Amino acid sequence: MAGWVEGDPGGDRRFLDLPGPFPLERGGSLPGVRIAYETWGELAPDGGNAVLVEHALTGDSHVVGAAGPGHPTAGWWAGLVGPGAALDTDRFFVVCANVLGGCQGTTGPSSAAPDGGRWGSRFPEVTVGDQVRAEAALADALGVERWAAVVGGSMGGMRALEWAVAAPDRVDGLFFLASAAVASADQIGTQTTQQAAIRADPRWAGGDYPLDDPPADGLGVARRIAHLTYRSGLELEARFGSLVQDDGRYAVASYLDHHAGKLARRFDAGSYVLLTEAMNSWDVGRDRGGVEAALARVTARAVVAGVDSDRLYPPAQQQRVADALGVPLRLISSPYGHDGFLLESDAVGALLRELLD
Numbered sequence: 001m002a003g004w005v006e007g008d009p010g011g012d013r014r015f016l017d018l019p020g021p022f023p024l025e026r027g028g029s030l031p032g033v034r035i036a037y038e039t040w041g042e043l044a045p046d047g048g049n050a051v052l053v054e055h056a057l058t059g060d061s062h063v064v065g066a067a068g069p070g071h072p073t074a075g076w077w078a079g080l081v082g083p084g085a086a087l088d089t090d091r092f093f094v095v096c097a098n099v100l101g102g103c104q105g106t107t108g109p110s111s112a113a114p115d116g117g118r119w120g121s122r123f124p125e126v127t128v129g130d131q132v133r134a135e136a137a138l139a140d141a142l143g144v145e146r147w148a149a150v151v152g153g154s155m156g157g158m159r160a161l162e163w164a165v166a167a168p169d170r171v172d173g174l175f176f177l178a179s180a181a182v183a184s185a186d187q188i189g190t191q192t193t194q195q196a197a198i199r200a201d202p203r204w205a206g207g208d209y210p211l212d213d214p215p216a217d218g219l220g221v222a223r224r225i226a227h228l229t230y231r232s233g234l235e236l237e238a239r240f241g242s243l244v245q246d247d248g249r250y251a252v253a254s255y256l257d258h259h260a261g262k263l264a265r266r267f268d269a270g271s272y273v274l275l276t277e278a279m280n281s282w283d284v285g286r287d288r289g290g291v292e293a294a295l296a297r298v299t300a301r302a303v304v305a306g307v308d309s310d311r312l313y314p315p316a317q318q319q320r321v322a323d324a325l326g327v328p329l330r331l332i333s334s335p336y337g338h339d340g341f342l343l344e345s346d347a348v349g350a351l352l353r354e355l356l357d
């Protein structure tokens with residue numbers, strides 16, 4: 001299986017270099033952090049029209065636009081950002097940054113360490129709180145004092161919620177989609193199993209593999225496991241049933257093989273382990289007196305939404321957040337399971353417009 005390569009450093013991305021040390025919640029620090037980000041639209045003179053979009057686990061700063069240099073995939077929320085779109089770039093200044101620990105331009109395990117070698121296993125553990133503090137430095141650099149909205153689904157929803165709790169004076173609107181306030185046993189179980197698959201690949205080499213010979217097989221198994229949690233059993237049954245293809249593979253296995261290969265070509269295994277660990281340790285209530293006490297700090301207008309067929313982030317998890325924030329849970333009806341947050345763009349767009357209009 002071909003190995004992962006980071007996109008060309010060019011493309012539409014820009015970079016912010018934060019001088020170190022950048023202290024980390026779990027101890028230690030990074031000697032400096034590079035943040036890759038993209039923007040669309042113009043910041044208003046009063047700075048009141050900025051919207052931060054938070055990507056999910058294997059996403060990146062490329063919310064909209066074609067694949068190309070610096071972007072291994074086309075925009076993951078195409079149709080939701082642009083002139084006249086829900087995130088109307090004639091009105092809003094839209095920002096999206098690759099997450100701390102990621103592999104599309106922001107500092108992560110595949111980046112060069114100060115000694116010139118790759119960080120690899122030496123990269124320290126990061127939390128969702130650390131990731132949001134890096135984004136706060138980006139907001140400062142962009143001149144954004146307050147976000148009109150912070151918007152995110154899945155892992156992106158965690159960062160959106162952390163923003164609204166950690167910096168309520170900087171977040172006027174919160175869009176929390178298909179996510180949770182604290183990791184569940186089910187999520188930690190599937191994510192640690194995915195990590196085990198990567199670590200079981202002999203190429204993992206304790207996290208210090210050469211980038212041109214990565215543990216692509218282990219990452220592929222991790223993606224197969226993950227992808228099953230991203231889709232609904234009913235959808236898979238309707239699409240594939242027990243069909244065996246001409247090549248002898250079950251159609252569903254062939255579909256998972258395809259997604260495994262695609263991810264292994266576009267994503268770094270070290271980032272995958274690090275980011276799933278940040279999701280495992282996610283608890284908005286840690287050191288804040290619990291989830292409900294933490295959510296009581298939120299002052300933003302909020303839209304809280306979920307997907308009715310999501311078996312990974314079931315609606316009860318969003319209901320807990322909605323109840324704590326005193327807003328109704330908005331359920332998107334979709335056969336696609338968790339991936340409904342990426343695929344149901346009409347329904348997501350309508351809810352975004354509700355928040356922003």
Ligand SMILES: N[C@@H](CCO)C(=O)O
Pocket residue numbers: 056057058059153154155230339342
């Ligand atoms: N398909 C999404 C699901 C995770 O929320 C991703 O790969 O990031």
